Amino acid sequence: MQFLFKTAYTDDIRFLARTGEKIRVALVVILLLAAPFMLQDYYLAELGLLLVYAIAGIGLMTLTGHTGLVSFGHAAFLGIGAYTHSILLSKGVPFTISLLITVSFSAAVGMLIGRSASKMFGFYMAIATLAFGILIETVFGEWSSLTGGHQGLAVPDLIVFGLPLAKAWQQYYLDLVLTLLVIWGASNLFRTPTGRSFLAVRDSELSARCLGVNVEWAKIQAFGVSAAITGLAGALLAHHLSYLVPEVFGVLESLKLMLMIVVGGMGSILGAVFGAIFVSILPVALSFLKDVLPASIGQTAGLEPLLFGLIIVIVIVFEPLGIYGRWMKLRFFFESFPYYRKSSYVRQKSYLKTDRMR
Amino acid sequence: MSVAKTLSVRNLSIEFGGVHAVEDISFDVAPGETFAIIGPNGAGKSTIFNLISRLYTPTAGTMHYGEQDLLRLPAHKIVHAGIGRTFQNIELFEHATVLQNLMVGRHSHMRANPFLNFAFLPGVRKSEIEHRRKVEDIIDFLEIAQYREQKISDLSYGARKNVELARALCTEPTLLLLDEPASGLNNEETDDVSFWLDDIKHDLGITIVMVEHDMNLVGQVADRVMAINNGRLLAIGTPDEVRNDVEVQRAYLGVAA
Amino acid sequence: MRAMCRGHGPLPQPPTEEKVLLPLNDVIHLAITGIAQGCAYGLIALGFVLIYKATEVVNFAHGEFMMLGAFAVLTFSEVLGWGFWPAFVLGCLSIAAVGYLVDAQIMRRIIGESQASIFILTVAFGFIFRALAGMMFGWNTRSLDTPFDGKIAIGNLVEINSDRVAIIIATVLLVGAIYLFFGRTRYGVAMQAASQNQLAAFYMGIPVKRLVSLTWAIGAFIAAAAGALLAPMTQIDTTIGLLGIKALAGAIVGGFGSIPGALLGCILIGVIEPFADYYLPGIKGVSAYVVMLVVLFVRPEGLIVQTYQKKV
Numbered sequence: 052m053q054f055l056f057k058t059a060y061t062d063d064i065r066f067l068a069r070t071g072e073k074i075r076v077a078l079v080v081i082l083l084l085a086a087p088f089m090l091q092d093y094y095l096a097e098l099g100l101l102l103v104y105a106i107a108g109i110g111l112m113t114l115t116g117h118t119g120l121v122s123f124g125h126a127a128f129l130g131i132g133a134y135t136h137s138i139l140l141s142k143g144v145p146f147t148i149s150l151l152i153t154v155s156f157s158a159a160v161g162m163l164i165g166r167s168a169s170k171m172f173g174f175y176m177a178i179a180t181l182a183f184g185i186l187i188e189t190v191f192g193e194w195s196s197l198t199g200g201h202q203g204l205a206v207p208d209l210i211v212f213g214l215p216l217a218k219a220w221q222q223y224y225l226d227l228v229l230t231l232l233v234i235w236g237a238s239n240l241f242r243t244p245t246g247r248s249f250l251a252v253r254d255s256e257l258s259a260r261c262l263g264v265n266v267e268w269a270k271i272q273a274f275g276v277s278a279a280i281t282g283l284a285g286a287l288l289a290h291h292l293s294y295l296v297p298e299v300f301g302v303l304e305s306l307k308l309m310l311m312i313v314v315g316g317m318g319s320i321l322g323a324v325f326g327a328i329f330v331s332i333l334p335v336a337l338s339f340l341k342d343v344l345p346a347s348i349g350q351t352a353g354l355e356p357l358l359f360g361l362i363i364v365i366v367i368v369f370e371p372l373g374i375y376g377r378w379m380k381l382r383f384f385f386e387s388f389p390y391y392r393k394s395s396y397v398r399q400k401s402y403l404k405t406d407r408m409r
Numbered sequence: 410m411s412v413a414k415t416l417s418v419r420n421l422s423i424e425f426g427g428v429h430a431v432e433d434i435s436f437d438v439a440p441g442e443t444f445a446i447i448g449p450n451g452a453g454k455s456t457i458f459n460l461i462s463r464l465y466t467p468t469a470g471t472m473h474y475g476e477q478d479l480l481r482l483p484a485h486k487i488v489h490a491g492i493g494r495t496f497q498n499i500e501l502f503e504h505a506t507v508l509q510n511l512m513v514g515r516h517s518h519m520r521a522n523p524f525l526n527f528a529f530l531p532g533v534r535k536s537e538i539e540h541r542r543k544v545e546d547i548i549d550f551l552e553i554a555q556y557r558e559q560k561i562s563d564l565s566y567g568a569r570k571n572v573e574l575a576r577a578l579c580t581e582p583t584l585l586l587l588d589e590p591a592s593g594l595n596n597e598e599t600d601d602v603s604f605w606l607d608d609i610k611h612d613l614g615i616t617i618v619m620v621e622h623d624m625n626l627v628g629q630v631a632d633r634v635m636a637i638n639n640g641r642l643l644a645i646g647t648p649d650e651v652r653n654d655v656e657v658q659r660a661y662l663g664v665a666a
Numbered sequence: 667m668r669a670m671c672r673g674h675g676p677l678p679q680p681p682t683e684e685k686v687l688l689p690l691n692d693v694i695h696l697a698i699t700g701i702a703q704g705c706a707y708g709l710i711a712l713g714f715v716l717i718y719k720a721t722e723v724v725n726f727a728h729g730e731f732m733m734l735g736a737f738a739v740l741t742f743s744e745v746l747g748w749g750f751w752p753a754f755v756l757g758c759l760s761i762a763a764v765g766y767l768v769d770a771q772i773m774r775r776i777i778g779e780s781q782a783s784i785f786i787l788t789v790a791f792g793f794i795f796r797a798l799a800g801m802m803f804g805w806n807t808r809s810l811d812t813p814f815d816g817k818i819a820i821g822n823l824v825e826i827n828s829d830r831v832a833i834i835i836a837t838v839l840l841v842g843a844i845y846l847f848f849g850r851t852r853y854g855v856a857m858q859a860a861s862q863n864q865l866a867a868f869y870m871g872i873p874v875k876r877l878v879s880l881t882w883a884i885g886a887f888i889a890a891a892a893g894a895l896l897a898p899m900t901q902i903d904t905t906i907g908l909l910g911i912k913a914l915a916g917a918i919v920g921g922f923g924s925i926p927g928a929l930l931g932c933i934l935i936g937v938i939e940p941f942a943d944y945y946l947p948g949i950k951g952v953s954a955y956v957v958m959l960v961v962l963f964v965r966p967e968g969l970i971v972q973t974y975q976k977k978v
Contacts, residue, residue: 064537121782170966174724177785178914179962182955189952239529244521251513254502261462263488263517353797363790367783368775
């Protein structure tokens with residue numbers, strides 16, 4: 052076990068207190084920066100897409116993992132981001148301004164949803180967001196004068212400050228910069244009052260209220276922040292898709308986002324990134340499975356949702372903290388070796404916690 | 410720190426679906442006093458706390474803390490008036506660390522602007538460090554330094570009680586509502602509680618209102634006691650007066666004394 | 667979600683030019699269809715509410731029990747050729763068994779996890795069931811022959827398909843049976859006790875775990891029955907489980923805490939739907955969600971407040 056001696060209050064605030072952590076993070080960032088020199092364009096684009104999903108995952112994590120508000124329709128915000136950005140671009144709005152408007156608009160829609168969701172009782176919100184997701188998908192399909200309907204909408208080329216970013220590596224760096232910005236900002240949020248009020252709302256609304264947290268406002272803020280981040284991801288996603296159809300932002304996409312944060316590990320930003328890596332590898336595993344499995348199972352349409360569902364069930368039942376939880380245990384194992392015992396991490400027995408008043 | 414004020418409750422009543430949980434109760438708590446509320450289970454003790462915290466809205470009656478009309482404040486503004494509280498069934502933020510819990514205790518004294526927080530501007534850093542220092546004082550005061558980095562879900566029951574008390578103190582209250590501070594604690598821990606209550610009262614000058622079953626503890630720390638039963642006031646006075654009150658004995662023992 | 671736009675029988679053709687008021691017999695036809703549809707939603711909602719009351723779990727996969735039920739009855743009745751009624755009973759019982767197992771094997775393990783995890787878990791179950799059903803029964807739309815294929819005439823005014831009447835009657839019967847079960851039988855009373863306070867019920871010697879699983883079984887049974895009865899109206903395919911979400915919407919509109927409220931809400935949704943689809947084809951198939959969102963936006967706690975703040 053490595054002990055960390057803190058000598059100043061700033062030690063608590065720093066993200067990377069341990070030397071090991073600093074080296075690890077530096078390595079990852081260097082690798083990410085060097086990726087264009089090592090990867091072919093195809094893989095670079097895939098990596099960029101992974102980063103975009105990491106952003107979207109952080110968006111949902113802020114809401115569900117950190118504030119405890121479940122959204123089953125989060126792909127709607129991804130869609131709102133993608134469509135708003137594409138429509139603005141095609142109307143001739145410059146990239147940066149369009150991105151700013153997109154993020155603000157997503158945040159505004161999110162806060163509007165949050166306003167009514169903040170007063171809803173527990174699971175009403177989960178269902179309301181699901182219905183919202185379905186509705187928004189319908190809107191994308193029906194409002195064809197603006198969105199191109201089911202015919203689709205072509206996404207304009209990526210031009211930043213008059214500079215066309217046509218090459219894969221250019222787009223990749225754009226994704227990378229914004230991903231790092233979001234990770235940094237979201238981490239900041241959770242070491243400051245705003246983020247802490249989210250955590251407080253998640254764990255006990257009552258005592259949050261008694262400690263001076265305006266619970267409704269915190270929920271509205273959480274929706275706003277989450278929608279803004281997810282909308283940003285949507286805008287970046289549009290450039291990867293280059294053609295938008297409503298079905299892309301449907302319920303399955305929402306489930307994919309949910310899968311990401313559950314598998315990655317609820318309640319940690321790193322978890323959302325792990326989750327994004329996981330769902331990016333999943334199609335590879337899926338195509339491998341399709342070859343291995345008998346055609347009657349492997350070739351049917353249900354394999355993907357079946358796998359999504361099974362993985363979620365397995366993770367929630369056996370490892371509620373997801374990959375992030377595994378990672379923590381692994382780290383603890385090496386740090387405490389050879390003193391690690393299986394009982395070092397035993398889940399406590401828990402009972403039904405009631406939200407009802409009788 | 411602001412000065413303690415008088416809490417005055419007048420004709421407080423609340424009904425839940427026809428049941429009078431609290432009926433026509435009036436009392437005053439003087440600044441610096443330790444005031445205990447006792448009564449059998451279901452007497453309405455916690456309900457009074459929830460009314461003062463504005464979690465419930467009374468059907469009748471008034472509550473003032475100093476000049477402040479508490480009924481004009483929403484629940485999340487009560488702490489700004491200087492009233493902190495703990496809960497009967499510990500309401501900590503389970504999946505956060507002790508430090509995070511205590512920092513939420515500072516929430517009412519901090520500015521939470523999501524934009525500034527997102528960018529972590531120098532001002533935000535400064536305020537974090539400043540409030541972290543205040544939290545450290547409370548950690549020293551209640552001797553919970555060894556738990557600082559731990560998650561609440563890893564703590565024992567007794568430690569959780571201390572952390573909850575610490576969190577309430579982090580709000581810098583002038584009036585502290587303690588809901589059964591000694592319930593579920595062993596004798597040794599209960600002694601610690603009485604010791605701390607004394608310190609809180611004398612060193613920090615905080616007025617204490619507590620709900621408690623342990624009559625020994627009440628006798629040790631309380632200046633005055635209010636006994637209630639079925640939502641009605643039975644007696645109010647010094648611990649000895651209340652202990653010898655005929656009505657109180659009847660409510661507790663169920664016999665005509 | 668094209669698939670979710672389905673859900674009721676053939677509608678009168680929308681007029682080509684201008685939307686005019688429907689003739690009376692079409693109105694009655696639509697209304698009866700709506701009530702029948704609403705009753706089916708109500709049966710699913712009954713399962714939601716029962717399970718919610720027993721365990722505070724909202725089973726988002728409940729619609730999938732209905733879908734599986736329809737497939738199970740179809741399999742027993744047509745593939746194995748046992749006739750509708752034996753197949754109906756067997757099909758519903760086998761789905762009840764599935765419901766029991768889901769609770770006993772999975773849900774029981776995660777008691778005490780956050781509500782969010784539990785929602786996500788049941789949604790995942792929905793996806794698993796749907797995929798499995800597709801693999802086992804195929805992705806095509808199937809139809810089920812039931813004894814209710816005639817029409818009942820009311821005067822000269824309107825002819826009603828008897829499948830619709832069958833659903834309405836079955837709803838009344840099942841709700842009555844549930845009412846008697848919880849009010850009169852030993853098991854029912856024990857279940858009520860367990861739903862009020864699990865720990866106290868456990869101390870009183872009530873086998874809480876088994877009763878909770880049994881509640882799941884009952885909920886699944888009713889949903890399966892709804893699926894089989896609804897089959898003539900909707901046909902059967904893997905997506906009909908999504909009607910469960912509409913049932914949930916109905917239950918929320920009416921108030922989740924009470925069974926009569928939930929039933930009424932579902933019937934309301936069921937009746938609004940065919941008319942909304944007729945007059946507002948733009949939101950075809952999603953009017954249930956619009957109604958629910960509007961209700962929640964105006965009254966976030968639902969039309970009838972049945973849920974309470976946590977006790978401190």
